[in-house]
Amino acid sequence: MRRSKVFIPTSKDAPSDAQLVSHIFLSRAGFVSQNAAGLYNYMPLAKRVIRKIENIIHEEMNNIGAQEVELSFVTPASLWEESGRMEKFGKELLRFRDRKDNLFLLGPTHEEMMVDLVRNRITSYKQLPMNLYQIKTKFRDEARPRFGLMRGREFTMKDGYSFHASEEDLNREFDAVEASYKKILSRLGLDFRVVEADSGAIGGSASKEIMVIADSGEDTIAICSKCEYGANIEAATRSVKTELPEAPEAAFNKFQTPNVKSIEELKAFFKVDAYYTIKCVAKKVIYDESSEIVLFFLRGSDTLQDVKAMNATEALEIEDASEEELTKIGLFPGFVGPLDQDKAKHVIDESLRGATNMICGANEQDYHFVGADLSVISDVAYFCDIAQVNEGDSCTHCEGELSFSKGIEVGHIFKLGTTYSKALKAEFLDENGKAQSFIMGTYGMGVSRLVASVVEQHHDESGCIWTKATAPYMVNVMVSNIKDEEQMKMGEDLYLKLQVAGVEVMIDDRKDRFGFKMKDAELIGFPYTVIIGKELVNGNVQIFTRATKEKDDVSADNVFKSIMELI
RNA sequence: CGGGGUGUAGCUCAGUAUGGUUAGAGUACCUGGUUUGGGACCAGGGGGCCGAAGGUUCGAGUCCUUUCACCCCGACCA
Numbered sequence: 001m002r003r004s005k006v007f008i009p010t011s012k013d014a015p016s017d018a019q020l021v022s023h024i025f026l027s028r029a030g031f032v033s034q035n036a037a038g039l040y041n042y043m044p045l046a047k048r049v050i051r052k053i054e055n056i057i058h059e060e061m062n063n064i065g066a067q068e069v070e071l072s073f074v075t076p077a078s079l080w081e082e083s084g085r086m087e088k089f090g091k092e093l094l095r096f097r098d099r100k101d102n103l104f105l106l107g108p109t110h111e112e113m114m115v116d117l118v119r120n121r122i123t124s125y126k127q128l129p130m131n132l133y134q135i136k137t138k139f140r141d142e143a144r145p146r147f148g149l150m151r152g153r154e155f156t157m158k159d160g161y162s163f164h165a166s167e168e169d170l171n172r173e174f175d176a177v178e179a180s181y182k183k184i185l186s187r188l189g190l191d192f193r194v195v196e197a198d199s200g201a202i203g204g205s206a207s208k209e210i211m212v213i214a215d216s217g218e219d220t221i222a223i224c225s226k227c228e229y230g231a232n233i234e235a236a237t238r239s240v241k242t243e244l245p246e247a248p249e250a251a252f253n254k255f256q257t258p259n260v261k262s263i264e265e266l267k268a269f270f271k272v273d274a275y276y277t278i279k280c281v282a283k284k285v286i287y288d289e290s291s292e293i294v295l296f297f298l299r300g301s302d303t304l305q306d307v308k309a310m311n312a313t314e315a316l317e318i319e320d321a322s323e324e325e326l327t328k329i330g331l332f333p334g335f336v337g338p339l340d341q342d343k344a345k346h347v348i349d350e351s352l353r354g355a356t357n358m359i360c361g362a363n364e365q366d367y368h369f370v371g372a373d374l375s376v377i378s379d380v381a382y383f384c385d386i387a388q389v390n391e392g393d394s395c396t397h398c399e400g401e402l403s404f405s406k407g408i409e410v411g412h413i414f415k416l417g418t419t420y421s422k423a424l425k426a427e428f429l430d431e432n433g434k435a436q437s438f439i440m441g442t443y444g445m446g447v448s449r450l451v452a453s454v455v456e457q458h459h460d461e462s463g464c465i466w467t468k469a470t471a472p473y474m475v476n477v478m479v480s481n482i483k484d485e486e487q488m489k490m491g492e493d494l495y496l497k498l499q500v501a502g503v504e505v506m507i508d509d510r511k512d513r514f515g516f517k518m519k520d521a522e523l524i525g526f527p528y529t530v531i532i533g534k535e536l537v538n539g540n541v542q543i544f545t546r547a548t549k550e551k552d553d554v555s556a557d558n559v560f561k562s563i564m565e566l567i
Numbered sequence: 568c569g570g571g572g573u574g575u576a577g578c579u580c581a582g583u584a585u586g587g588u589u590a591g592a593g594u595a596c597c598u599g600g601u602u603u604g605g606g607a608c609c610a611g612g613g614g615g616c617c618g619a620a621g622g623u624u625c626g627a628g629u630c631c632u633u634u635c636a637c638c639c640c641g642a643c644c645a
Contacts, residue, residue: 017638017639111645534603
């Protein structure tokens with residue numbers, strides 16, 4: 001393409017509302033423009049990058065035998081009523097009625113549609129397994145869209161769904177998709193980690209997230225220093241501590257502790273390590289139609305992981321409980337402990353099972369117990385892993401230590417089981433002629449989010465640095481001064497030659513000056529720019545490598561060959 | 568949904584506390600000329616219902632009321 005003709009509106013200024021580097025550069029370099037909250041237009045450059053990513057996805061999906069389909073974006077609400085997700089999804093679902101007053105929605109994900117597509121069409125175990133996918137616009141009416149393409153309301157996603165006759169076969173497919181996703185991310189040139197994840201409300205037995213490592217990521221992941229283990233902080237686990245701080249050994253006793261309410265105050269008062277104190281985190285737990293106060297007990301050195309807490313109580317939502325709410329049911333905030341606790345339902349962290357020498361609230365104003373032994377309630381209390389791992393905790397798979405990192409969730413794969421096939425009565429006949437529900441997996445990958453992720457990971461102060469696999473154009477032929485006939489001729493010749501060789505090439509034939517065109521090329525981020533300028537009189541041009549900003553002199557005669565070797 | 572902020576030229580923003588000709592700058596754009604290795608210079612030019620509606624006033628970008636949009640923090644996020 002000719003830079004003088006192509007639609008790439010670059011700008012020195014970013015829109016004032018852009019925060020994230022990917023948003024700033026994708027806007028400034030003329031890839032995207034914002035329409036409304038969470039809605040973006042893709043301009044030619046963005047479209048090219050997206051197509052490249054899609055092609056890689058198609059190739060890898062093809063390699064594992066997945067088949068491409070395309071489901072309609074507008075979805076009959078009746079399917080979602082059938083699965084029961086109409087309610088669950090809430091306001092995120094954009095609903096509307098057609099001229100006949102039938103209710104529809106814009107698909108935020110397509111489990112229902114895909115199950116509907118195969119039910120009564122795939123009817124025998126002989127037709128299984130089947131992995132169907134699409135790359136398509138999704139719409140989720142996010143409460144707070146943000147960060148440019150990272151969290152839009154309308155976005156492009158690859159979503160795949162697999163159907164199996166057995167758990168074993170689902171496991172095999174799940175592993176195949178995971179391997180395939182890793183390959184896609186590697187090909188795109190991204191630094192990523194596959195981590196264990198919370199399965200969330202979608203249910204199912206296991207899920208993994210594919211996280212692109214970036215400081216701007218919205219998720220925190222815990223990763224092991226030695227082995228492959230990584231997990232979203234919501235799901236991360238740790239092994240039992242082996243090196244313990246010195247225990248405050250004492251006989252069981254009740255101690256007066258006026259105004260000692262927080263863990264910090266407790267530590268100071270008894271001069272103990274927080275590990276031997278018990279904190280109570282009181283939450284209001286909200287269920288389908290009711291709510292109640294639940295007390296979560298943890299070691300003073302830990303913090304409550306909300307998602308684990310929700311899973312432990314099967315809650316829809318949890319909120320902080322106020323002091324008044326606690327006082328109302330007869331608790332003494334600051335002095336709540338797990339022993340003799342009958343005022344509210346409670347959950348005790350797994351790490352406190354059988355714990356001894358503990359200091360905890362005595363459920364009495366201004367009193368704490370010392371020397372508490374939780375083994376006395378081991379049989380009756382509800383223990384569950386509800387603590388968030390800390391940096392430095394030990395890995396459950398090896399002797400490594402866990403550390404935290406920020407990640408962008410670009411993929412999420414689930415073992416769904418029969419949740420949706422049962423709800424939608426999608427069945428096949430097994431070898432014995434018996435009707436069985438499909439065992440399913442679901443696999444998502446955010447395509448538009450990947451575009452932003454590449455920029456998050458590959459940029460510098462001047463702009464984008466596209467990887468070879470994602471670059472909208474591989475080579476930019478920059479004619480420094482278009483009034484110089486030699487330069488222009490050289491540029492046109494090289495442009496033509498590269499085109500014929502199948503290289504994605506742009507020629508910058510604008511009448512602007514050298515500096516302007518260089519800044520522009522750096523902002524857009526072409527991997528290579530051939531500078532045809534003042535050195536041409538000596539028979540030389542330069543190859544500018546965007547990633548390193550290095551300019552290498554090459555003779556004009558050899559530049560085609562040099563470029564072909566580089567790309 | 569709770570808290571905060573911002574809406575003035577394509578973009579980035581002054582101007583609003585204290586109302587007063589024809590609403591500004593930079594940048595981008597158009598014309599002409601000069602320039603051509605790091606976002607050039609000179610001259611001329613086009614571009615605005617000051618987010619919207621209502622009100623106060625002789626007079627509103629500026630004051631009042633209502634409303635909409637966008638952004639940030641939080642909640643939420645298969």
